[in-house]
Structures are given as structure tokens and as C-alpha cells.
Amino acid sequence: MLITEKTLSAWAWVTFSISSFIVEGGLSMHCHDVQSTSKVVQLHSSLSLTCAFRRECFESLEANASLIFWKMNDTKMTREQYRFNETVSIVTIKHFDAVKGYLTCHINIKGAPNILHRFTIKAGLPPEKPKNISCVSYREKNLTCSWDQGHETFIETNFTLLRIIEKKGNDTCMNSNKNTCSFLFPRIHISGHHKMFVMAENALGQAWSDPLNLDVWQTYRTGPPQHVSVFSIRGQSGSLLVTWQNPTAQLPDVGLLYNVQYKMVGATKWIQVTEKEEIINNSIVIENLKPFTNYTVAVRCIGKEQTKWSDWSSKETGLTAEAKPLAAPELWRQIKRSDSQGNTEVHLQWKALNKSEANGIILGYRIRSEKRTDHTVIQEDNTTSLNYSLLLTDEAYVLTVVAYNSAGDSPEAILIVPAINDTDTTSVQYLNVTSQNNRLFTQWKSPIWPDNGYIIEWCLFLDTNPCAGPLHWQHEENTTEMAYLHGDFEPFVRYNISVYAVFNEGPGNPLSTLAYLQQSYPAEGPAVTHKIMGTEALLKWQEIPLEKRRGFITNYTIFYKSAVDENAIPLKPNVFEYTLKTLQKSTEYSVYVMASTVKGGKNSSLIFFKTNGNEQEKIVMIVVPVVLCLLLLMIGVLACFNNQRRVKKCFWPEVADPAGSSMAEWLQKHQTKNAHVLNIPNPGNEFISDFSTVEDVCLSQKDMCLSLHTAVMDGSPTLSSPQESITDGTEMDSLLPPADLVVYTVLEESYKSQIPANSVLPEQPISSTVQETNTGDQVSGQNTDDGEEDNWWQPNTDENDLLQQIIKDNPYLNNSSNVTELQNELGPDGSINSEFDTSSQVDMIMPEDTGTLDQNQYNAQHEDTGTLDQNQYNAHHDNHPVKPVQTYITLELLGLKLNKGI
Numbered sequence: 001m002l003i004t005e006k007t008l009s010a011w012a013w014v015t016f017s018i019s020s021f022i023v024e025g026g027l028s029m030h031c032h033d034v035q036s037t038s039k040v041v042q043l044h045s046s047l048s049l050t051c052a053f054r055r056e057c058f059e060s061l062e063a064n065a066s067l068i069f070w071k072m073n074d075t076k077m078t079r080e081q082y083r084f085n086e087t088v089s090i091v092t093i094k095h096f097d098a099v100k101g102y103l104t105c106h107i108n109i110k111g112a113p114n115i116l117h118r119f120t121i122k123a124g125l126p127p128e129k130p131k132n133i134s135c136v137s138y139r140e141k142n143l144t145c146s147w148d149q150g151h152e153t154f155i156e157t158n159f160t161l162l163r164i165i166e167k168k169g170n171d172t173c174m175n176s177n178k179n180t181c182s183f184l185f186p187r188i189h190i191s192g193h194h195k196m197f198v199m200a201e202n203a204l205g206q207a208w209s210d211p212l213n214l215d216v217w218q219t220y221r222t223g224p225p226q227h228v229s230v231f232s233i234r235g236q237s238g239s240l241l242v243t244w245q246n247p248t249a250q251l252p253d254v255g256l257l258y259n260v261q262y263k264m265v266g267a268t269k270w271i272q273v274t275e276k277e278e279i280i281n282n283s284i285v286i287e288n289l290k291p292f293t294n295y296t297v298a299v300r301c302i303g304k305e306q307t308k309w310s311d312w313s314s315k316e317t318g319l320t321a322e323a324k325p326l327a328a329p330e331l332w333r334q335i336k337r338s339d340s341q342g343n344t345e346v347h348l349q350w351k352a353l354n355k356s357e358a359n360g361i362i363l364g365y366r367i368r369s370e371k372r373t374d375h376t377v378i379q380e381d382n383t384t385s386l387n388y389s390l391l392l393t394d395e396a397y398v399l400t401v402v403a404y405n406s407a408g409d410s411p412e413a414i415l416i417v418p419a420i421n422d423t424d425t426t427s428v429q430y431l432n433v434t435s436q437n438n439r440l441f442t443q444w445k446s447p448i449w450p451d452n453g454y455i456i457e458w459c460l461f462l463d464t465n466p467c468a469g470p471l472h473w474q475h476e477e478n479t480t481e482m483a484y485l486h487g488d489f490e491p492f493v494r495y496n497i498s499v500y501a502v503f504n505e506g507p508g509n510p511l512s513t514l515a516y517l518q519q520s521y522p523a524e525g526p527a528v529t530h531k532i533m534g535t536e537a538l539l540k541w542q543e544i545p546l547e548k549r550r551g552f553i554t555n556y557t558i559f560y561k562s563a564v565d566e567n568a569i570p571l572k573p574n575v576f577e578y579t580l581k582t583l584q585k586s587t588e589y590s591v592y593v594m595a596s597t598v599k600g601g602k603n604s605s606l607i608f609f610k611t612n613g614n615e616q617e618k619i620v621m622i623v624v625p626v627v628l629c630l631l632l633l634m635i636g637v638l639a640c641f642n643n644q645r646r647v648k649k650c651f652w653p654e655v656a657d658p659a660g661s662s663m664a665e666w667l668q669k670h671q672t673k674n675a676h677v678l679n680i681p682n683p684g685n686e687f688i689s690d691f692s693t694v695e696d697v698c699l700s701q702k703d704m705c706l707s708l709h710t711a712v713m714d715g716s717p718t719l720s721s722p723q724e725s726i727t728d729g730t731e732m733d734s735l736l737p738p739a740d741l742v743v744y745t746v747l748e749e750s751y752k753s754q755i756p757a758n759s760v761l762p763e764q765p766i767s768s769t770v771q772e773t774n775t776g777d778q779v780s781g782q783n784t785d786d787g788e789e790d791n792w793w794q795p796n797t798d799e800n801d802l803l804q805q806i807i808k809d810n811p812y813l814n815n816s817s818n819v820t821e822l823q824n825e826l827g828p829d830g831s832i833n834s835e836f837d838t839s840s841q842v843d844m845i846m847p848e849d850t851g852t853l854d855q856n857q858y859n860a861q862h863e864d865t866g867t868l869d870q871n872q873y874n875a876h877h878d879n880h881p882v883k884p885v886q887t888y889i890t891l892e893l894l895g896l897k898l899n900k901g902i
Contacts, residue, residue, distance in 0.1 A: 031057035040155060040203040043123040047093040051105035051116055055087060065089050067108045068116065073101055099123055099154050124155030126205035130179075130198040133212040136308055137219040144182040145173075147198050147209065157202040164195040192216050221308040222256065223247030225282075225299045230318025237291035237323035237359070237407070243283040244299050247310060254303040260284055265294040265317060291323035291359040291407075322360030325353055325403050325410030329365070332455060332473045333399070333415055346417055348388045349471065350401055353410070360405035372396040372416065394420035396506075416506035427509035428454075428499045435517050440485040442497065444511070450501035453478045458485065461496040461514055463546045491518035492550035519551030521600030526556070528593050528604045534619070535585055535611050540577040541593055541604065551597030559603075560591040586613040 031054050041047055053065040068089035070077045082091035089105065103119040128150025135145040145161055161173040161181040173181040194216060198209040225244040233239045242260060260273040273286060289295060298312040329350040336345040353362060364384045369392070370377045378397070379390065390399070396419040403410040418425065430445035442456060457473035476483045489495065495517075498510040526541035539558065553573040560567055560580060571578060583589065588610045594601040640647055 031061065039120055040122045040124065041096060042204055043099070043125055043154065044095055044097060045123075047096045047121065048090060049103055049105075049119055050088060050090045052088045053107065053116075058086075061109050063107060063109050065107075069106050069108075069113075071104045071106065073098075074104075096121065096123055122155055124202065124204060125151065125153045127153055127157050127200035127202055127207045129207040130159070130200055130209035133196055133198055133209060135194075135196065135212075135214055135219050136221050137216060138221060138223075140185050142182040142184045143216075143219065144180060145196060145198075146180040149179045149200060150207075153202055153204075155202050155204070157200055160199045160201075162197040162199065164197075166193045166195075168192075217305075218307045220303070220306060222254070222301055222303055222306075222310045224311045224313045225258065225301055226313070228297065228299050228313045228316045230295070230297050230316045232319055232321045233285070234321060236287075237321040238287060238289045240286045240289060240295060240297070240318045240320060241283065242286060242297050242299070242316075242318075244313060245282060247301060254305070256301045256303060258282075258284075258299055258301050259309065260286070260297065260299050261312075262286055262295050262297045264290070265296055270298075289320050290356065291320055292355070292361075294319050322405055322407045324408035325358050325360070325362070325405060327353060327357040328411040328413040329353060329401050329403050330475055331399075331401050331413035331415050332457065332471075333417065334471055335417070342394055342420075343391050344394065344420060346390045346392055346397075346399070348390065348399060348401065348415070349473075350386055350413060352386060353403055358403070358405065360407055362403050362405050364404060366402045366404065366409075368400045370398050372398050392417065396422065416504075418506040425506070425508040426450075426501060426503070428501055428511040431497075431499055431511045431513050433497050433513055433515035435515070436484075438517070440487075440489055440495070440497070440515060440517055441482070442485060442499070443482045444499045445481060446501045448501075449478050450508070451478070451504045452502040454481075455500040455502055455507060456483065456485065456497065457500070457510075458487070458495050458497045461494040461546070467496055489517040492516065492520050494546060494549075514552075516551055519597050519599050521550065521597055522553070522595050522602040523548040523550055525602040525604035526593050526595050528591070528607060530591070530607055530609055532609055532611060535581075535583045537580040537583060537589070537591070537609060537611070538577065539580065539591065539593065543576060544595055549595075549597070551599060554596050554598060557594045557596065557601070558591065559594065560589050562587050562589050583611045585611055587611050 049070075051065075051068055051070075053063070053068065058064050064086045065084050065088055066086065068084060069079075070082055070089075070091045072093070077091065081093070082089055084090070091103070091105075098121075100123070101121045103121060105116045106113045107116055108114075130147040130149055133145060133147045135143060137143045147159075149157075149159065157177065159175060159177075159179065159181070161175070163171040163173070163183065165171060171183065173183055175181040194214040196212040196214055200207045224247055226247060228242065228244040231241040231243075233241055240262075242262075244258075246256065258274065258279050261270040262273065263270050273284065286295070286297070294317055296315050296317050298315050300310050300312045302309045329352075331348065331350045334347040334349065336347065339345075348367070350365070352358075364382050365386075365388075367379070367381050367383065367388050367390075368377060369379045369390055373396065375398075378392075381388070388401075397417045399415045399417060401413045401415075426447060428444050428446050430443075432443045434441050434443075444454070446454075454476045455473055456476065457471060459467040459471050460469040462468045472487050474483070474486055485497075493516070495515050496512060497515055498512040500507040500510050502508070522544055524544060526544055528539055528541040530540075531538040537560075541556075544553070555573055556571045556575060558569040558571065558578060558580070560569075562584060569578065569580075580589075580591075588608065591607045591609070593604045595604075596602075
């Protein structure tokens with residue numbers, strides 16, 4: 001059952017005989033009937049369909065209508081959409097919204113689905129009343145009418161044109177699915193009145209238009225003008241001449257009016273020149289056009305008493321004549337570095353004028369360079385290219401470029417090149433470039449408005465060249481500080497963009513930045529190397545090549561992990577090495593470095609390494625002892641430096657100085673009693689105070705000690721004994737020590753007692769082992785074997801034993817015993833010469849225990865002494881016999897030892 005919204009359809013039963021019609025099962029009997037109203041329904045209406053199953057098939061097929069189900073366009077419908085009893089199943093669709101669809105009813109027989117029937121449904125709308133009927137007649141051809149058919153019906157709709165001719169009957173023109181219909185010749189009439197109707201009809205209904213009363217004479221239309229032509233006018237760059245011929249199909253003795261329209265090639269809007277204007281010569285001049293521009297022209301006509309224009313003629317194109325270029329070329333420069341002679345290469349570049357500015361075909365360009373100071377023309381040249389190079393000095397120049405065509409020259413393009421040393425130029429202070437709508441958008445700020453606007457230039461930025469490839473630029477007015485860049489930019493490519501403020505004095509300094517039209521993640525990751533240092537790993541990597549970065553690197557990230565741990569360390573984009581510290585000993589790690597942009601990251605190759613176990617401990621075991629040894633060495637050196645005197649005394653002990661002993665005080669008192677002391681001759685005022693070293697060898701306690709003297713004069717040691725006799729005066733003279741030699745000795749048996757340093761010595765000599773004798777007499781010592789001594793003072797035996805024990809216990813005293821043998825010369829009265837007292841006060845200093853007297857000290861203290869020269873000494877020596885040599889003990893160390901002992 002099919003029910004439309006207007007309930008206009010009627011019920012009808014249609015029985016389909018299906019013989020062996022099996023689609024999905026094995027049904028082969030006449031077992032079902034179907035009921036439908038129509039195959040076409042109104043769109044959005046409700047729909048009901050019925051499928052019946054005959055009773056005689058129940059038993060044989062073991063089925064009834066309850067097993068029927070429905071599908072819409074092969075989609076199973078829900079059981080809520082249909083109802084059934086034993087023999088009938090009815091499906092209802094509330095809104096059928098498809099223009100065309102299929103409904104099928106199925107039945108399950110013994111578990112197998114079978115199609116009982118398939119319904120084809122078309123949905124549409126009834127026709128709308130036709131409107132706006134119009135008709136036109138062509139002489140000896142046809143009468144054609146057209147109309148507006150209204151909304152779309154979605155189903156087949158037929159239109160019929162009905163003509164009622166006054167007093168001649170009716171006539172029809174039928175045409176399916178079109179909104180036009182024609183009555184062909186000779187079924188046309190030149191004059192008379194017609195009434196026109198249009199009827200639209202489809203399966204859902206029909207509709208009639210309103211009648212149109214038509215005067216056939218007014219329907220006539222002439223043909224379009226023929227042979228239309230367009231010409232340029234010499235000397236009139238803004239005009240075109242249009243000519244044509246009358247149409248061939250026109251009514252006789254009917255005047256024509258013409259209408260001309262034109263437009264630039266590529267434009268969409270037509271411009272009307274005249275309307276219903278009578279033109280005698282079938283030609284017209286179109287003015288106020290653009291020079292050197294193509295225009296399209298068309299012409300139509302109409303009879304003076306008619307209402308229908310003819311069709312437009314064929315469209316013809318014409319080109320206006322050339323004019324002088326309207327604008328100057330857009331000029332810029334690229335300044336290269338100066339050569340060795342101070343010349344600068346300036347590479348001029350300019351853009352070709354567009355067609356509207358060129359006003360014709362540009363034949364070439366004129367270049368002129370002149371000095372800015374005195375306007376001296378340096379160079380003039382012509383070229384047909386869009387660039388030109390000049391070699392200029394360091395002065396300021398004015399460069400001009402002029403484009404010319406057959407009609408004349410363009411305005412001058414002027415560019416100021418400042419002097420090389422001119423740095424007083426204003427620059428742009430802020431620049432930002434972003435990607436917007438797949439274009440590069442530039443914003444900038446300038447402290448002052450430039451006179452001639454701004455120049456924005458850009459080029460490719462490469463590793464090898466910061467401005468590679470062709471240089472592009474564009475000019476912007478000084479009224480704006482933002483612009484889209486007009487160029488073909490590629491994604492993932494870095495561009496170097498600069499902005500100049502252009503003044504009357506020339507362009508200022510540029511402000512540059514880098515930008516991408518579109519960024520992506522790097523094409524390759526960084527190449528990483530590593531070095532293991534104990535439990536540390538040094539990672540190094542090179543910067544990714546610029547062509548492979550495809551964006552700005554925002555950061556590097558180090559990922560490293562072991563079997564039990566995983567870490568990530570982000571780094572700045574300018575960091576290309578890093579040391580992983582505090583790693584586990586003897587542990588395997590995997591590491592990779594990721595380079596990231598705003599669009600993502602790219603990883604390096606995976607690196608595997610294993611840390612060392614005891615490397616750090618080995619280094620500590622080596623370094624710590626070395627550092628401690630160096631520290632101890634430094635401490636020892638500092639200690640020795642601060643205690644150098646103690647160290648010196650320890651390894652090189654000081655020898656007692658006789659001049660500083662208490663005996664010196666006693667000697668001075670004793671010498672004051674002597675009247676005269678012979679001055680030691682000093683030939684040449686030079687005194688050599690070398691001391692000989694004496695080693696005392698004692699044979700027994702009572703024996704006298706033998707002294708081993710190291711002679712200064714001949715350098716050979718001599719063994720002397722106090723008992724040695726002097727045979728005569730000559731021998732005596734030879735045995736005497738030289739005048740510049742002072743000898744010290746210690747005589748064991750001649751020492752009576754030790755006097756403390758603060759005690760006063762007796763005013764007498766301690767001992768003498770040499771007998772006084774006259775010159776030339778033999779002087780001999782006492783024989784020690786006999787035990788006889790000529791000393792005038794006998795030492796105490798206990799004191800001698802004590803002295804022997806002190807000397808034995810003190811090796812320094814034993815090895816440094818010194819005896820002074822002073823050659824004193826007695827006066828006639830037996831007293832010591834007073835000059836000896838003066839000389840004895842000399843402070844004899846023995847540095848470093850060398851036993852030498854400083855020559856300067858000696859000379860300073862003897863500048864005023866009345867010493868004898870060599871002649872005086874010899875004369876005095878001849879007249880006075882040599883006196884016995886007196887010996888004095890000066891051992892302060894002995895006194896110190898005795899004091900401690902006491």
C-alpha cells in the first residue's frame with residue numbers, strides 16, 4: 001500500500017507471478033502476491049508497501065508471512081517499521097527522502113533467505129507554473145518562444161507551447177525537458193496577434209502559465225552586424241577605430257540602430273559606448289583607452305520600430321598604440337667590497353616595467369653615473385639587460401636609469417651611493433618576519449619616516465654564502481611599516497631578509513634577520529663521537545649542515561640509558577659537546593643526541609659504550625702520592641730556607657775565632673806593658689791573612705803535641721816540633737814564618753787552666769816552648785824524654801788531664817785547634833813594641849771557616865799605623881836579633897766547655 005501526503009493515489013493490486021525466481025534461496029512456487037500504488041512518489045512523503053504469502057504454501061515450505069523481512073537499498077529494516085499476520089507483511093516509511101531507491105521483501109524458508117519482490121521507487125515534485133514567456137522571430141526562419149520552468153521536479157516533466165492565432169485556430173509545439181520551443185518556417189506569420197500558453201506536466205501533476213498576447217511584428221529581430229574590425233590610431237595611444245557591415249538577415253526598408261561594447265582582454269565587465277545610436281558609416285572611434293593594451297570589441301543592432309536587439313557580433317580584439325613609459329624602473333644596488341686601490345664595485349639591478357607602466361615595448365635602458373658633489377658625468381651607457389656593473393671610487397655618486405620605447409623615455413630612476421667613509425646613516429631599529437597564509441609577512445620600525453620609502457631585499461642563506469643566488473627586493477611606501485613579500489619562496493629553505501630606509505641622501509644601514517616560509521624537523525641527526533674517561537663520557541657532535549636543518553634548531557637533547565636507568569639532558573642550540581658524569585662503573589650505556597626544531601626532532605645514530613671500572617681509583621692512587629711528595633719537598637725546602645743558619649752549623653760547624661776569645665782582652669792588657677813591638681813588614685801594603693790548618697798529634701800525656709801545618713806559601717804540609725833547634729841565624733830566618741802568615745797552635749803541656757769567658761786573665765804569657773837566644777846562636781828545645789821544660793810556669797797535672805779530656809770529648813776543638821805565632825820584636829828594654837798593641841786590635845773575621853782575613857778590613861785599620869816598609873824591616877832585622885816567639889792560646893770553645901764542666 002502506497003500512501004502519499006495528499007492521499008491522491010488509489011489502491012491497486014498487482015500480482016506478480018514468480019516462476020523459479022530465486023535470488024538467495026530455493027523458492028520455486030507461485031506463493032506470494034504484492035500490492036503497490038505507483039513507482040513514483042512525492043519527495044518527503046510517507047510510503048506503505050505490502051507483500052503477501054499464500055496459504056497453500058505454508059505446509060510445503062513450512063513458512064508463513066511472519067518470516068518476511070524488508071530491506072531498503074540492501075539495508076535491513078527494523079521490525080518496528082513493518083507489521084504482519086500469517087499471510088501479509090506491510091512496511092511503512094514515514095519520510096521517503098531519496099530521489100530514487102529500492103525496497104525488497106524477503107522470507108526465511110528452512111533457514112535460507114529468499115527474495116519475494118523488489119520495488120523501484122522514484123520520488124519527485126509536481127511541476128511549477130511556467131513564467132516569463134518571450135518570443136522572437138527571424139525572417140524566413142522560425143518563431144521561437146522561451147520561458148522559466150520554475151523549480152526542479154527530479155522526475156521527467158514535459159512542456160507544451162500552445163499558440164492561438166487570431167481567426168486562424170490553434171497550434172501546439174511539444175518539447176520534453178526543455179524550456180524553449182520553435183514554430184519553423186513557413187508556419188510563421190509576419191503580422192497579426194497571437195496568444196501564447198505553456199503547460200508543464202509530470203507523474204505528480206500539471207501546471208499552466210498565464211497567457212501572453214503577442215504582436216508578431218514586434219517579435220522580429222535582425223541578424224548581428226558582419227565583418228567587425230578593430231584598428232589602432234597612429235599618434236593616439238588611447239584610441240581604437242571599430243568598423244563593421246550591416247547584417248544580411250534584416251527586414252526591408254527598416255533603419256538600424258547600433259550598440260558597441262568593449263573591455264580589456266582578461267576583464268569580465270563590458271563597457272557600453274552607445275545605445276540606440278544611428279551610425280552612418282558603420283564605424284566608431286573608442287577613446288580614453290590605455291596605451292599599448294589589447295581590447296575586445298563587439299557590435300549589435302536593432303530596427304527603429306522593433307523591440308528586440310540582434311545578437312552581438314563576433315568578438316574582435318585590437319591593440320592601442322604605444323606611449324612613453326609611465327613609471328621609472330624600480331632600481332636597487334648590490335655593493336661589493338673595495339679592491340686594493342680603494343675602488344668599489346656597484347652592481348645595479350632594476351625590474352622590468354609591467355605592461356601598464358611600460359606603455360609599449362621597452363627597447364633598452366640608459367645608465368648614467370655622476371659625482372654628487374660637482375655633478376660631473378663619469379659614465380653613460382646603454383643596455384638591454386636588467387643589470388649593470390660600475391667601478392666607482394670612494395666618493396658619493398648619483399646613478400640614474402631610464403627605460404625607453406618607440407614613443408619616448410620613462411622618468412629617471414635615481415639611486416644615491418654614499419661615500420665609503422659616510423657612516424652617518426639612519427637604520428631600521430626593529431625587524432620581524434613571520435610566516436602567514438603561506439607567505440612571509442614583514443614588520444619593521446624606523447626612528448624617522450624616510451623620504452623615499454623602504455627597500456626590502458632577500459636572498460638564500462647558505463653555509464658557504466650568507467646571500468646566495470639572485471638578490472630579490474621590493475619597494476614599499478613610507479606610509480607603511482609592514483608588508484607581505486612578493487616572491488616565490490620555498491619551504492624548508494632559510495632566507496636572509498634585510499630592510500633599508502631610503503632617504504634623499506641615500507639608503508640607510510640595513511637591519512637583517514633570518515626566516516623560513518615553513519619549517520620541518522631536520523633531515524638528518526647530528527654526527528656524534530664519544531670518549532670514555534673512567535665513569536665519564538665526553539660526547540661531541542658537529543652542527544647539522546644548513547641544507548639539512550630545514551628549520552631553526554631550538555635545542556639538543558642527550559638521551560642515555562643503561563639496563564636500570566634512563567635519562568635525558570636538554571642543551572642549548574649552541575652547545576656541541578657535553579660530558580656525562582657520575583655514570584656507573586663497568587656499565588654498558590646506549591646514547592643518542594636529538595636535534596629539534598619547532599616541528600620536531602631527528603635522532604643521531606645510537607652509540608654503545610661501557611664505562612671503566614677502576615680507572616678513577618688508579619688515577620687517584622698515582623696522583624695523591626705524587627702530590628704528597630711534592631708537598632713534603634716544598635715544606636722541606638721552605639724549612640731549610642728559614643733555618644739555613646742552623647743547617648749550615650749542622651753540616652759546616654763554625655770554628656772558634658781566637659780574636660773573639662777572652663785571651664784577647666788579656667793580651668791587650670799585657671801588651672800595654674811593652675814599650676815597643678816590631679811592626680810586621682807589609683811589602684806593597686798587601687796583607688795576606690791565610691790561615692794554616694794545624695792537626696795536633698800527641699804521643700802521650702806528657703809529650704808535646706806535634707802540629708801538622710799546612711803552609712800557605714808552598715801548599716805542602718810540614719810537621720814541626722817545638723823541640724826543633726835552630727842552628728844559626730840564617731836557619732833561624734828561614735824557619736821563621738813569613739811576615740804575612742799568622743799561625744795558631746795549642747800546646748797541651750803549656751796550658752795551665754781554663755779561664756771562663758767573663759774572667760780576667762793573668763797579665764802574663766801562658767807558656768812558651770821556645771828558648772830565647774841571640775841572633776846567630778843555636779836555639780834548641782828541651783828534650784821531652786827527659787821531662788825537662790824551660791817554661792817559666794808549670795801547669796797543674798789535674799788541669800792538664802782535664803784539658804786532655806775536653807779535647808778528646810770535643811772533636812770540633814781537636815780539629816780546629818789554632819795557635820798564633822806572633823812575631824813580636826822586643827825593644828831595647830825588653831818590652832813589647834806599642835805598635836803591636838795597635839795591630840793586635842784588628843778584628844780578624846774568618847767567614848765560612850776559611851781562616852782568611854778580609855783584605856779591606858785590614859787595609860782600613862792599618863791606614864794610620866806606622867808600619868815599616870821592607871827596607872826598614874830589613875835594616876831593623878839586621879840590627880836587632882830575633883826574639884823568641886811567644887805563643888798564646890785563644891780557644892773560646894775550650895772556655896765554654898770548661899765553664900759547663902765546672
